Amino acid sequence: MPWSIANASYWKQQHNKGVTGITDIKGRGHALTIDSGWQEVADTALPFVRRYA
Template identity: 65%
Template sequence: MPAPGAPLFQAAAANLNPWTEAKVGTGNPDRGPLLIISGEKDHTVPWAIANASYKQQKDDQAITEIVEIRGRGHALTIDSGWREVADTALEFVKRFV
């Protein structure tokens, strides 16, 4: 599908450009609740990375939670067992709607 390449280049250079649009805005008091879902067997974004993201956000006034789904890898929503991931996310959303 044709699409602008700018977001790809911004994401690729995010660590080199401190003013990038791809930078995560931590400390934003207006953000909504955040749920970080990690797979126990995820080697692409392992627990240490997901947990570091959680720690970066948890001190905000907004709610931040983290969940590890046992026995799952990186493809949380496209592998068998996706319903457990969807149910986890849905239960989180229901608490705030």
């Protein structure tokens, strides 16, 4: 999705009590399990999940 939409959604979520984060990973799609480079997405998300899970 375009960064402007993701960033607007991120800032809207700041009103929630839960933890919210955003990272721009260039060239990645939404089908994480079949897109090339999914490991980079997982490696980026895992520390966040471990920290807040």
